[in-house]
Amino acid sequence: MKKTKKKFLTMSALALGVTTLSSVTAFAEQNSYIEDATAAAEENSQPSLLPKHGVEGAASGFEPMANNSRSTTSYTGGTLKSNTWLSSLHSGGLIDYQVSANYTKTDHQYIQTKWHATIEAISTSSTAKVTLSTTGGSVEASTTSTDTIKSTSSKYYQNTKSQKDASYRSNLAVQGKWKKVTLTNEASVWGNKVVKKAAINSQVSVSK
Numbered sequence: 001m002k003k004t005k006k007k008f009l010t011m012s013a014l015a016l017g018v019t020t021l022s023s024v025t026a027f028a029e030q031n032s033y034i035e036d037a038t039a040a041a042e043e044n045s046q047p048s049l050l051p052k053h054g055v056e057g058a059a060s061g062f063e064p065m066a067n068n069s070r071s072t073t074s075y076t077g078g079t080l081k082s083n084t085w086l087s088s089l090h091s092g093g094l095i096d097y098q099v100s101a102n103y104t105k106t107d108h109q110y111i112q113t114k115w116h117a118t119i120e121a122i123s124t125s126s127t128a129k130v131t132l133s134t135t136g137g138s139v140e141a142s143t144t145s146t147d148t149i150k151s152t153s154s155k156y157y158q159n160t161k162s163q164k165d166a167s168y169r170s171n172l173a174v175q176g177k178w179k180k181v182t183l184t185n186e187a188s189v190w191g192n193k194v195v196k197k198a199a200i201n202s203q204v205s206v207s208k
Contacts, residue, residue: 037114037154040134040168044159047135047168066204074189074198077104082187082202084115093174095206100167101187109191111166114156117141120180121148128178133170143176162192171182180207 043049065088073079080103087096101113119130121143131140131150141150157168165185174181182205190197 036197037156038136038137038139040155040157040170043157044161044163046159047157047203049136061111066206068204070202072198072200074103074105074108074194076105076193076194078103078189078194078198079105080104080187080189080198082185082200084183084185084202084204085167086123086181086183086204086206089174089206089208094171095174096171096203097183098167098169099183099185100165103164103189103191106162106164107190107193109148109161109162109194110158111160111163111187111189112156113166113168113187114154115183115185117153118149118151118174118182118184119143119174119178120182122177122179124148126177127177127202128174130178131173132182133172134168135142135170137198178208180205 014076041182050182051062065086067081067083068093069081071079074080074127074140080101081103083098083100085098087103095113099113099115103111116139117130117132119128120140124145127143128140129140130152131138132155135157139155141152147185155168157166159166171185172181182203182204184201186201188197188199
């Protein structure tokens with residue numbers, strides 16, 4: 001199974017724009033192939049890795065520039081929600097992120113959040129790069145002279161003991177002449193009474 005607030009910050013001099021997408025279908029058609037996911041952290045470790053600039057939630061200082069939540073119903077009637085957050089751009093091209101999967105029941109065995117980043121360059125004559133950081137190692141993607149949109153391979157974090165949540169937070173870095181960076185997160189639950197895997201995507205973008 002290894003495949004796997006809303007308070008706007010003052011705009012920086014880079015004049016960032018933010019887009020929240022309620023559907024991933026149109027964007028997915030532009031993505032390059034997403035490789036099999038690799039672990040972001042040891043399963044069931046409840047990682048507490050913090051972004052360099054705070055933690056998700058107004059009380060703790062992490063104020064998302066963009067966030068999106070989408071939900072679906074599992075085979076047994078539980079509600080599964082996918083949540084994705086991106087912060088504003090910090091110095092050095094860093095953007096904090098958080099992803100999570102939330103489920104209302106304990107009738108499953110596995111709950112997983114799986115995510116990847118996509119970078120879009122201004123044009124084919126320029127290059128843009130995104131590096132997605134996790135404790136399990138970083139993944140990156142760069143645009144080319146023939147492809148202005150590139151996606152990293154996926155990372156995942158998984159709990160296996162019927163927990164109601166699987167979440168992860170860190171940061172990504174953008175370089176070059178980029179136009180937009182997007183984070184896509186798939187939440188999923190399966191096992192035990194949930195004999196048919198339930199999954200739902202959420203997606204957010206930050207534009208330069």
